[in-house]
Amino acid sequence: MSHANLSQPSPADPETPVIAQGVDDEPLTPTQRDLRGRIGLLFAALCIGYTLFHLLVMNLFPLETWAYRMIHVTGGLVIGFLGYSALTQSDAALKGEFGLARRGWPEKALLALALAGTGYAFAMIAYAWLGWWFAGAANPPPFVFGSFGIPLILGTIAAVVAGWLYSGRDRSRIYEGDWLLGIASIAMLGYILFVVGALRLRAGTAMAQPGDLFAAAAGVILILELTRRLTGLVLVVIVCVFIAYSFMGPWLPGFLNHRGYDASRFFTYIFTDQGILGAPIAVSSTYIILFIVFAAFLQASKVGDYFVNFAFAAAGQARGGPAKVAVFASGLMGMINGTSAGNVVSTGSLTIPLMKRVGYPAKSAAAIEATASSGGQILPPIMGAGAFIMAEVTGIPYTEIVVAAIIPAVLYFISVYFMVDLQALKLNMKGLPRAELPKFALLVRQIYLFLPIIILIYTLFAGYSVIRAGTLAMISAAVVSWLTPHRMGVRQVLHALDLGARMSIQMVAVCAAAGVIVGVIALTGVGARFSTLLLTIADQSQLLALFFAMCISVLLGMGMPTTAAYAVAAAVVAPGLVSLGIPVLVAHFFVFYYAVMSAITPPVALAAYAGAGLSGSDPMKTSFEAFRLGLAAFIVPFMFFSSHELLMQGEWLDILHVFVSAMLGMFLLSAAVIGYYFGPLNIALRAVLLAGALAMVDGGWFSDLAGLAIAGGLFILQRGLPTRRPAG
Template identity: 80%
Template sequence: MSHPSALPQDASPVIAKGVDEEPLASNQREPANRLGLLISVICALYTAFHIFVMNAYPLETWTYRMLHLSGGLVIGFLAYSALVQKLHTEEGMAPPRGLVELAVLGLAALGVGYGFAMVAFAWGGWWLAGVVAPAPFVLQSHGLPLVAGTALAVVAGWIWSPRDRSRVYLGDWLLCLASITVAGYILFVVGGLRLRAGTSLAQPADLYAALAGVILILELTRRLTGLALVVIVGVFIAYSFLGPWLPGFLAHRGYEAKRFFTYIFTDQGILGDPIAVSSTYIILFIVFAAFLQASKVGDYFVNFAFACAGQTRGGPAKVAVFASGLMGMINGTSAGNVVSTGSLTIPLMKKVGYSPKSAAAIEATASSGGQILPPIMGAGAFIMAEVTGIPYTDIVIAAIIPAVLYFISVYFMVDLQALKLNMKGLPRAELPKFNVLVRQVYLFLPIIILIYTLFAGYSVIRAGTLGMAAAAMVSWLTPFKMGPKQVFQALDIGAKMSVQMVAVCAAAGIIVGVIALTGVGARFSALLLSIADQSQLLAMFFAMCIAIILGMGMPTTAAYAVAAAVVAPGLVQLGVPVLVAHFFVFYYAVMSAITPPVALAAYAGAALAGSDPMKTSVEAFKMGLAAFIVPFMFFSSHELLMQGEWADIAHVFVSAMLGMFLLSAAVIGYFFGRIGLLPRAMLLGAALAMVDGGWLTDGIGLAVAAGLFVWQRKMVTPASLSRGSVD
């Protein structure tokens, strides 16, 4: 579906149209008419509820997080089917249901309906008659039918869910009702649940409500992110029960179901830090991105990038580095950003000479890098602030140099590859005119206002809200003025975009809860300490591997939340500063999106480019190699995180920049001309020598680079030197 650009058609050629719009997922519904309007109204109310509570009427913590989770589950089950969807059916009629399906749905409806009725009766007695303690059977009898009905509705969806995008399956309506029932029970007994959850005093009804909630979370996570995260969560849940039979440091005493599931549904688990951040900062900035999308500001960002760099050698690839990084910073999903901006940049990269594999890899690498780009960092900065207690502004300042090193490295690789293959840019006649676009530079105001307010001492919530307002206001200076209809559209889009993060953060909360309950994080810390007795560098390498493995197949938010619980405490015990330790694991959690064999961002790019997924992931790994080295750089030189004197910071920054250039030249195989394997290995060694940040290692790296430069000048022929010269 095409959309007009933020530029008048007669003023300038247009390249970017609707680049920041979320494409429909394969199992996403697209209901029309009254049903579509009903779902849109629910979504808009969900988003408006969050904005109102965050800015005007704060709620009690558990209540707010539970409503956030329950609302996300309802929207998720309405918007996403259990099975892949097809286009609208020609006859527009639902296929007849068989007797088995009717029986299963009937039993599911009885179970969920009874559970809902009991919880509703309890709330009604409280609201209408002031009865705070209903008859025992009311809350004690609802749980088992609720769990059974929920499980049957899930299974029915797996088997009989229709493949028509325009309808919502009856089983999914039941799952929505089950989500409301779970929230209703937990909020009704929240006072007592705080005291008894995770102990022998927990009630069977607590267990069943929590178990039903876990089933709902895992099913929605499966629909939104696939099986990878569900399998990982399942492994952690099984670990809680299998502890007595496990060997070595993995062994623990094991937990009964009642204690485990009630503990998981507390602020130590599902309602803990990931959902705390999801219900505040993440949804706020997703809605900010939705306002930018509704006002077509995202199109302007990409068109501006093409106007600046589209005509340079390998221009579309350089645009991808800039535009995909910027959009990835805001929307917080690597694979999703690849699909949205990559649908434009990948074909254009192929047009100027990049192979499908390289085009997909560059897009995946840039989109993943958006997660480490301040000030938003794809919500990573907010989670880090929540987990560590370090002020958000300190985290953003610390992230500047590593992000610059990453993107300058990718830029060097793109430029050197274009130079090596003698690529050209796009013709100037096909690009947006810079002198036209520069007159609309005020469209950057929402980002500028956001950054200014964040550093002027405003709260993150207030800054994000002002950014939304700014996006709506600047739209009045464009052909796409945001009125009530467009604001409603932005609120609707924001809720649908945030559902994945709700499910992912809830699933990550289960893992975090298991780690806290079983103490496996402390055991990993002890393991790291024992390895560090032999070599601290080996311990850091081991920590890197764990962070990457934990993040494979998981969205960035969940990957970091889990790595922060398992790996970061061990690094802190090694004597690594808290900020450095968390940045270390955060980088590798982010880069798991382009790390073979499970590289979600690279796979998404490969699907668009028509390239081999595994070869694309290997290429993306090479392109993003800087992100695998930079954490070791700021581990050995804390100045890269703005820690220390300005002179020392400047020294390590300059040496690191040179190291990134040498690294890029080694990966691409071009250093003032084509180079073979031995010079590439020497350049890689020179780049790694500059990791330490010391004067001696910097001198060694520069000496090797200078030697190779002289060798290149003497050994190549004048003809090849002319072809390889830098413009």
């Protein structure tokens, strides 16, 4: 059925213009396979089963925590290795790629070693489980758990190396080594589930068994390899640096020094709820996957297209219309799907060409999309899963976090909107012709398609649990689809469940990898020593300590997906801020903002790079432009540090005062950045206006008066003198 029908109240009006068609469809990533035929059906069945498992456990059949999280991680590993290759894939099968000529003895030897090692380990674990099920043997013979470990490690490494060297480029075929990595993942899961009770007591201690070490080490290798396939090398390198730090502590200087740990204690500790099975995976296995499946239901029911079409109908005709649409639509979609760069690719494929069409330079179009998509991560109520991780880590109720996020998010998006509008005014841009836009009057009749979002927000604040609220919103998306031409039947529901699993795999890998870092921080105590360092700096200047914390949060987040970036910053930086006397909520929002904004911070700005790829602009110039447009996000945390009212803390009159003055400050900041107020601004006037903006965002009455005086003076100056519009 055509996507075009989405913006019509009925299929009877085929002339209605439609701009958004499949904007939230998930494009294939460079390493992602496109499996068809029987293999494709098998893979889809695995994905549907994986999603259903989570929904049933969360809503109907609770499972022991460690077991549930281990199945969550292992299922992600199996689906990930089958769905993503070790090498970049091609859309066209290469003839002769898999011929006998390729099967040299080195590849055969690697695959044989991988098969022997993973096969033996799997057989031993299966022997243990079968003995328990059919003979009641709670303790298998010593050789079972005493001999599987080394073959599992060697087989896993051989399969990983074979994938690096010999994986094919055909998206439609699964490499043999990847099947073996799936088997290794299941063997690792089988061992840990079998001994999970004892493992809880002995992990990270001298009582840890050799089998514990080998299963945990194999698990870390598998997680890092899947993370590399899904996100590239940056996060893997960062994790490896932290792992190396665990062993090299005795030789490091200053606050980095620690006594060091042997392999047995390190790896077994890492595979506990202090590490891989800790807060990131706790959130990934519940809230993140739930809301990713919710996004998949919105996508399968074509509601995502409606959101974007609605935005175009409302703002597409305004000056710089496509950019304003990008601000709202990309923010909304980014809030739900939880990944800045991924949202840039999906919605940016529509908005970036249209922005270029109305006159935005290529780098500006890409930067606007990247800035808006990144802002989706701070937009309540979902906040790209950040709110859930913050609630898990801090113990602060989720609803309190969502309420606190409202004003900062409004300030960020209003700042980006002002910049977009002022740039359009400065460059004398027009919007899209009304004839090419969806008809607002027709789309308003389908306003009920916002019901899933409204139901989600209402149930959350009505006291329902997050899981129950997300499940009801998901069901409502399917029900609402029956009022459109895109009715969700059994096939569409299965497609949404399948899609939900595919979309969640990256988050599973990223959260597991982040868990390794969190585990290292907890094991070595480097977080506490970092807190001491911040306290020392704060003795000289608290502002300097905050600036240092900002830099570390951005640095830790560079090249990392936002969820992992916040999880790491929350473990390293936030405790230090709390030790300075900053309230827990303020401290975590402070590091959360900078972790999110690392996606548009040069030199490693993933969201900006994704936008540059679509616009054809220079990636580095685009990242600097995105940083400039998102400047508000680098100022807002300092604002709510000095004025807690911005996080809804305090009296309503004080909150209103700070909010209004901050809004005006955002307008002045935007004008200073763009260089256009009530006319063009030279460098000197931009500097003066920037000072006025900073005065307005300070939150004090005297600073507000100073900011108003500057704003009023420049207004009189520009309105009292003849203005000229710059060329172009």
